[in-house]
Amino acid sequence: MTEALSAGFFARSVHEVAPDLIGVTLLVDGVGGPIVEVEAYDSTDPASHAFRGRTPRNAVMFGSPGRAYVYRSYGIHWCLNLVCEEEGSAAAVLLRALEPTHGLDRMRARRKLDEVRLLAAGPGRLCEALGVTREHDGLSLDRPPFVLVPRSAEPEIVAAPRIGITRAVDQPWRYGLKGSRYLSRALPRA
DNA sequence: CAGTGGATGCTCT
DNA sequence: GAGCATCCACTGT
Numbered sequence: 001m002t003e004a005l006s007a008g009f010f011a012r013s014v015h016e017v018a019p020d021l022i023g024v025t026l027l028v029d030g031v032g033g034p035i036v037e038v039e040a041y042d043s044t045d046p047a048s049h050a051f052r053g054r055t056p057r058n059a060v061m062f063g064s065p066g067r068a069y070v071y072r073s074y075g076i077h078w079c080l081n082l083v084c085e086e087e088g089s090a091a092a093v094l095l096r097a098l099e100p101t102h103g104l105d106r107m108r109a110r111r112k113l114d115e116v117r118l119l120a121a122g123p124g125r126l127c128e129a130l131g132v133t134r135e136h137d138g139l140s141l142d143r144p145p146f147v148l149v150p151r152s153a154e155p156e157i158v159a160a161p162r163i164g165i166t167r168a169v170d171q172p173w174r175y176g177l178k179g180s181r182y183l184s185r186a187l188p189r190a
Numbered sequence: 191c192a193g194t195g196g197a198t199g200c201t202c203t
Numbered sequence: 204g205a206g207c208a209t210c211c212a213c214t215g216t
Contacts, residue, residue, distance in 0.1 A: 074209045075198035
């Protein structure tokens with residue numbers, strides 16, 4: 001039996017939660033592995049979906065922390081966020097990559113790809129590998145199909161500017177596991 | 191390697 | 204009608 005994340009884990013500043021998620025193991029229906037790359041988005045952030053206020057798409061971001069916010073990206077991919085802070089804060093962490101360790105066969109089948117390094121190296125790839133879709137939007141992270149397992153040791157974390165955005169491009173709110181080969185893109189050299 | 195462009199759907203202006 | 208919190212295939216060194 002695995003221990004769950006503490007109840008208040010997500011009820012903190014998104015800027016604290018984001019780096020704390022590096023090394024946490026995410027499973028969706030038993031498929032996943034340790035998170036190696038995330039990005040933080042807060043409500044004052046022009047790059048955030050919530051910046052211009054509540055809409056049908058981003059409604060979950062404005063709800064209680066500890067739930068999944070899933071949206072479609074570029075018409076093709078899904079992206080998974082974990083809602084943080086408190087009701088109305090509209091802050092969330094985008095999951096950008098994890099190390100595939102659980103359910104490799106299911107990930108390979110969904111991704112139609114053998115190479116482990118690329119199974120979940122990117123927000124769209126991660127969702128495809130784990131089978132995350134709109135059906136998961138709004139679901140609590142402390143119940144099936146989600147499982148979050150705390151990390152056992154402090155990882156070495158590198159902060160860097162975020163990827164794929166056009167506003168607030170200089171904020172260093174991307175966090176990655178130093179030296180990981182499962183990132184969506186290499187981290188800047190230290 | 192780097193750079194470019196197409197696919198595709200939905201949200202918001 | 205524009206613009207995406209993307210990925211992949213393809214081109215050219």
